Amino acid sequence: MKQVDGTEYLAAGEGQHPSQLAQTTEAPNGRTLPPGYTHLGVSKEIVPTLRELGADPEPLIREVGLDPRLFDDGVSVIPFAALGRLYTLCVAHTGCSHFGLLVGQRATILSLGLVGRLMQHSATVGGALRALVSNLSVQDRAVVPSLTSRDGTALLTIATHQAESRSVEPILDAALGVTVNLLRTLCGPDWNPREVLVPRVAPADQAPYRRHFRAPVRFNQESASVVFPVGDLERRVAGADPLLRVMLEERIRHMKGGPGCExxxxxxxxxxxxxxxxxxxxxxxxxxxxxxxxxxxxxxxxxxxxxxxxxxxxxxxxxxxxxxxxxxxxxxxxxxxxxxxxxxxxxxxxxxxxxxxxxxxxxxxxx
The missing domain is CATH 1.10.10.60 (Homeodomain-like)
Incomplete structure (x- = not known):
C-alpha cells in the first residue's frame, strides 16, 4: 500500500493474461483480475433493474455476447467491454437515462466481495476507503477510485478505465450510486455527502439523483466525485473485527502478489x-x-x-x-x-x- 501526502493511494493491478479466463468462472487460482476483465459485482444488479423497468434481461445480455447465467453470481468474470456495451444497450432499450444510478443504488458493500468485507472490518472510515482504493483491482478493473483531501474537505473520485465512451455515463452513475451506499454503511444510514459531482450533461429529470444522494448534485463536472467533510475519515466503523481484517488483508495481498504483472x-x-x-x-x-x-x-x-x-x-x-x-x-x-x-x-x-x-x-x- 503506497501513501502520498497522507491522502492518495495507489490501486494495484496485477494479474494473469485474459486468455487464461473463461467467461463463466472466477479468476483462477485466487489471483486478481487481468486487464480487460471484471467481476460482475455491482453490475449483477442490472438484471433486477431491467425487470423493475419492465424489460426482459436475457435478450439484451445475449445481444452483447454474454450468457445470462453469469448474472446469477456477482463473482462471475466477464470482459468489461461487453459490460459497457450492455449498459449502453440497457439505457437505449429502457429509455431511462439514469439506468446506471438505479443499478448502483441497489448495490451494497458486499457487492465488492473481499474488498467490501475488508472495508467493513477496517478500523475507521478513512482506513476503509484507503482499502477500497488500494485493492479494488482484485474485484473490479472497470473503475478506478482515488481519495484526496484538502482544506477540510475529502473527495472520493471515480474514473473509468478503458471503457467505451458511450458506456462511461451509466458506469459512473452506477459507481457514484454504490459509493454513497458504501459510505452510509460505514458512517450510518443518516449520513449524507456535502455534494456529488457528475461528469455528464444535466438530465431533464434530476430528481432520482437528488433522492438517492440527499445532497446537492452538480452536473457538467470534470470528474465523478463524492464530497464530504474530512472529519468523516476519522469515524470508527461499528462492528469491525481486527483479526478478520488482518486475515482479509493477507488474502488480498496473496492475490495481488503473483507473477504476470502488467x-x-x-x-x-x-x-x-x-x-x-x-x-x-x-x-x-x-x-x-x-x-x-x-x-x-x-x-x-x-x-x-x-x-x-x-x-x-x-x-x-x-x-x-x-x-x-x-x-x-x-x-x-x-x-x-x-x-x-x-x-x-x-x-x-x-x-x-x-x-x-x-x-x-x-x-x-x-x-
Missing amino acids: FSNDIRRLLRTRLTSNHCSADNMAHLFTMHRRTLSRRLKDGGMNYRGITNEIRFEIARQLLEDTMVPLGEIAAALGYSEASAFTRAFRRWSGQTPTAWRAEGHPG
Whole structure:
C-alpha cells in the first residue's frame, strides 16, 4: 500500500493474461483480475433493474455476447467491454437515462466481495476507503477510485478505465450510486455527502439523483466525485473485527502478489485518476512506485511502451469522455489535461483523432 501526502493511494493491478479466463468462472487460482476483465459485482444488479423497468434481461445480455447465467453470481468474470456495451444497450432499450444510478443504488458493500468485507472490518472510515482504493483491482478493473483531501474537505473520485465512451455515463452513475451506499454503511444510514459531482450533461429529470444522494448534485463536472467533510475519515466503523481484517488483508495481498504483472496497465490506471491534477509527471509516477525514473522508463520500454505515449492515450480517453458527455468548455478541458492554451489541446486532439475537439463534440455529443 503506497501513501502520498497522507491522502492518495495507489490501486494495484496485477494479474494473469485474459486468455487464461473463461467467461463463466472466477479468476483462477485466487489471483486478481487481468486487464480487460471484471467481476460482475455491482453490475449483477442490472438484471433486477431491467425487470423493475419492465424489460426482459436475457435478450439484451445475449445481444452483447454474454450468457445470462453469469448474472446469477456477482463473482462471475466477464470482459468489461461487453459490460459497457450492455449498459449502453440497457439505457437505449429502457429509455431511462439514469439506468446506471438505479443499478448502483441497489448495490451494497458486499457487492465488492473481499474488498467490501475488508472495508467493513477496517478500523475507521478513512482506513476503509484507503482499502477500497488500494485493492479494488482484485474485484473490479472497470473503475478506478482515488481519495484526496484538502482544506477540510475529502473527495472520493471515480474514473473509468478503458471503457467505451458511450458506456462511461451509466458506469459512473452506477459507481457514484454504490459509493454513497458504501459510505452510509460505514458512517450510518443518516449520513449524507456535502455534494456529488457528475461528469455528464444535466438530465431533464434530476430528481432520482437528488433522492438517492440527499445532497446537492452538480452536473457538467470534470470528474465523478463524492464530497464530504474530512472529519468523516476519522469515524470508527461499528462492528469491525481486527483479526478478520488482518486475515482479509493477507488474502488480498496473496492475490495481488503473483507473477504476470502488467506494469504499463498499472500506470494507465493511476494516470486515469491523477491526470487532471498536477501530480502526474514521470517523476511523480516513479515516486509512487518507489523506484527511480530510469527504472520506470526501462520497465515501460521492456513492454514496448513509453511514458509520454501512455499519458497521451489517457489524455485522449479523458478528452473524449468530457467532449461527449459534458458541456465543459474547451479551455477548461485543455487546462484539466495540462495544456496551457486551448490551441495546444486542439492541435494535440487533431493528431490523435484527425478532427478538432469542436468537430468531435458536434458529431458525438449525446444531446
